[in-house]
Amino acid sequence: MNGRTGNGQAGGGAARRRRALVALFVMALMAGILFYVFAGESGGAEGRSDAQNVAAGCAPTESDPGGTTAYTPDAPVRGDLGDGLVISGTVREAGTCEPIEDARVQVWLATSEGGEYDPDNRGSVLTDGRGRYRIETYPVVPLYGEPNVHVAYDDGEYEAVFRRLVIDRDDADLTTNFVLEPNG
Amino acid sequence: MGSDEKRRGASRLVPGLVAALLLVPVVVALTSPHLANAPAARLVATATGVLALGLLVFQVVLPGRPRWLVRAAGAGLMRLHRVIAIAVVGLVLAHVGALFVYSPDDTLFALSPAAPAYSRLGVVASFCLALTVALSLGWRRLGLGRPEWRALHLALAGAILGTAFAHGFMVQGALDGLLGTLLLYAGLAVAGASILYTVISRSLRARGRLASRRASEEPSP
Numbered sequence: 093m094n095g096r097t098g099n100g101q102a103g104g105g106a107a108r109r110r111r112a113l114v115a116l117f118v119m120a121l122m123a124g125i126l127f128y129v130f131a132g133e134s135g136g137a138e139g140r141s142d143a144q145n146v147a148a149g150c151a152p153t154e155s156d157p158g159g160t161t162a163y164t165p166d167a168p169v170r171g172d173l174g175d176g177l178v179i180s181g182t183v184r185e186a187g188t189c190e191p192i193e194d195a196r197v198q199v200w201l202a203t204s205e206g207g208e209y210d211p212d213n214r215g216s217v218l219t220d221g222r223g224r225y226r227i228e229t230y231p232v233v234p235l236y237g238e239p240n241v242h243v244a245y246d247d248g249e250y251e252a253v254f255r256r257l258v259i260d261r262d263d264a265d266l267t268t269n270f271v272l273e274p275n276g
Numbered sequence: 277m278g279s280d281e282k283r284r285g286a287s288r289l290v291p292g293l294v295a296a297l298l299l300v301p302v303v304v305a306l307t308s309p310h311l312a313n314a315p316a317a318r319l320v321a322t323a324t325g326v327l328a329l330g331l332l333v334f335q336v337v338l339p340g341r342p343r344w345l346v347r348a349a350g351a352g353l354m355r356l357h358r359v360i361a362i363a364v365v366g367l368v369l370a371h372v373g374a375l376f377v378y379s380p381d382d383t384l385f386a387l388s389p390a391a392p393a394y395s396r397l398g399v400v401a402s403f404c405l406a407l408t409v410a411l412s413l414g415w416r417r418l419g420l421g422r423p424e425w426r427a428l429h430l431a432l433a434g435a436i437l438g439t440a441f442a443h444g445f446m447v448q449g450a451l452d453g454l455l456g457t458l459l460l461y462a463g464l465a466v467a468g469a470s471i472l473y474t475v476i477s478r479s480l481r482a483r484g485r486l487a488s489r490r491a492s493e494e495p496s497p
Contacts, residue, residue, distance in 0.1 A: 107421060114424045118431040125435060129396045157390030161381035233310065234448035236382045237394050
């Protein structure tokens with residue numbers, strides 16, 4: 093009788109330990125899920141205005157996670173790709189803050205006309221004497237879950253920068269400015 | 277109508293009804309303007325993702341053993357639960373595979389920790405699904421008792437559904453619009469109610485068993 097009671101208590105203790113371990117595992121799993129999902133940043137913002145860039149001493153622009161997806165080097169320089177979304181900005185040199193002329197900026201995005209890989213949705217544009225670029229496309233549509241526009245500097249004169257900017261599909265303009273670091 | 281006739285009627289009607297309900301969101305998604313002129317890989321990715329979500333809802337209805345399903349499937353309910361689990365795993369693999377075929381770059385980014393929250397939710401849902409399948413095969417070997425396994429399974433089922441539906445709600449695309457949103461809410465409501473029904477009915481059954489055991493153990497006066 094005593095032996096049975098002792099075994100029962102030992103068995104009850106093991107069961108309690110198992111339950112506690114399972115409860116701990118579930119709590120750790122839920123905490124891990126919440127941390128993984130909500131701790132990271134998502135979606136590139138348009139970033140600093142040109143005036144803010146100058147005021148901040150022209151710190152280099154950083155690439156966004158996913159900025160290089162569906163990238164094709166040396167996209168041809170061409171005119172507007174469509175109408176409805178104007179993508180523009182200014183390109184400056186880090187440190188000196190001087191505008192960069194003839195910097196090549198590439199744009200690619202998914203539109204109602206096709207996906208990111210569609211050659212009609214991809215094109216490069218050169219900056220003018222004041223470092224400004226402008227290209228018009230059809231409005232962006234969601235691809236891989238959100239409307240995202242790729243804008244990159246990639247002509248090799250400076251360190252390449254790849255932005256992946258998340259906007260609303262109804263947005264008619266997107267301004268993103270670049271501050272480039274010399275290669276090196 | 278006799279019970280055999282009822283069973284035969286249910287076994288013919290219920291599978292057709294369930295299949296039709298599962299196809300509704302797939303048709304809504306595939307006919308969305310968002311997928312107009314989309315290549316086959318994107319259509320496959322959308323259809324498999326939406327169907328997996330629908331099957332997950334049906335999956336959590338089964339353990340509650342509602343009468344209409346017991347009539348239709350009889351003793352095969354839990355076998356069906358395992359078959360659906362395998363089907364959902366296959367559909368999730370096909371979903372990711374089709375996305376990869378469409379754009380390897382975008383898919384690798386979507387699977388990375390730097391991806392947007394809705395992508396990370398999809399990754400977490402897939403991870404919890406894989407963990408559930410692995411644990412369902414090995415919970416006895418881990419020395420878990422049935423109550424612990426059930427609690428673990430319930431927590432994982434909640435995590436899979438919560439993250440998978442959050443993924444579905446947050447992804448902009450084929451289920452945008454009133455009908456798609458309503459279908460997502462309806463699926464979430466059915467899944468939530470089913471889990472609640474399972475937990476309550478199991479608890480009531482366990483109490484009933486305990487009460488009848490106590491009654492039988494009481495010495496007669």
